[in-house]
Amino acid sequence: MYLSKDYFERVKKIVVEELKSEGIIKSKNVEYAILKVPREEFLPPHLRIYAYEDTPLKIMLGQTISAIHMVAMMCELLELKPGLKVLEVGTGTGYHAAICIEAMYRRGVVYTVEYFPELAIYAIQNLSKLGYLDVIKVFIGDGSKGLPQYAPFDRILVTAAAWKDAPKALIKQLSTEGIMVIPIEVKPGVQVLYRITKKNGEVSREAITYVSFVKLRQEE
Numbered sequence: 001m002y003l004s005k006d007y008f009e010r011v012k013k014i015v016v017e018e019l020k021s022e023g024i025i026k027s028k029n030v031e032y033a034i035l036k037v038p039r040e041e042f043l044p045p046h047l048r049i050y051a052y053e054d055t056p057l058k059i060m061l062g063q064t065i066s067a068i069h070m071v072a073m074m075c076e077l078l079e080l081k082p083g084l085k086v087l088e089v090g091t092g093t094g095y096h097a098a099i100c101i102e103a104m105y106r107r108g109v110v111y112t113v114e115y116f117p118e119l120a121i122y123a124i125q126n127l128s129k130l131g132y133l134d135v136i137k138v139f140i141g142d143g144s145k146g147l148p149q150y151a152p153f154d155r156i157l158v159t160a161a162a163w164k165d166a167p168k169a170l171i172k173q174l175s176t177e178g179i180m181v182i183p184i185e186v187k188p189g190v191q192v193l194y195r196i197t198k199k200n201g202e203v204s205r206e207a208i209t210y211v212s213f214v215k216l217r218q219e220e
């Protein structure tokens with residue numbers, strides 16, 4: 001009874017109110033998405049009780065699902081709206097991909113790439129159970145190379161920390177008016193969340209805040 005649907009709905013609303021009062025959730029569509037997507041369904045059974053603790057949780061293979069405030073903040077920075085083509089690098093559980101598509105009111109498409117096949121399959125199971133596979137396409141591979149065959153992307157979300165700068169392939173695959181949100185390890189042990197924007201094809205970088213993500217696997 002404790003972990004009933006009502007219970008999850010109740011605790012989820014509390015988190016959303018907190019994030020709104022802290023100014024992390026700013027827009028209607030991000031609020032809608034966080035309220036809509038059941039984070040508990042993306043967690044293994046023993047972690048479900050923690051679904052609405054606003055903290056990252058270890059899932060498997062040393063990887064984590066991001067904290068709710070981080071998911072919300074990254075989506076706000078991406079300025080999601082209906083009709084966009086989004087690339088996510090680092091599918092993990094599939095939760096953030098689901099939040100992105102709901103923040104576009106399911107109108108648009110999210111391509112998401114996961115390095116570990118086991119995690120990609122786990123994400124596909126989660127997303128399939130909730131009926132997302134028509135609008136979220138999961139790929140297995142090295143997402144630091146992007147998905148050239150589906151480029152350009154209006155938005156790129158990277159959920160693992162890149163070394164020194166955003167991978168060149170991702171900058172290249174960002175559309176001429178695109179926005180990318182990416183954690184970057186600027187020196188060993190120090191990660192900064194960046195928003196990289198293209199305006200008429202011109203690239204600019206904006207540092208947002210210090211963060212802590214798992215490392216992005218990338219070739220030297």
Ligand code: SAH
Pocket residue numbers: 063064065066089090091092093094095096097113114115116119141142143144159160214215216217218
């Ligand atoms: N967005 C996820 C959490 C991501 S954790 C969620 O909502 O649950 C970061 C993920 O990035 C991990 O699953 C890790 O395996 C993956 N990853 C790391 N390097 C990668 C790469 N080069 N290509 C694709 N995925 C990568």
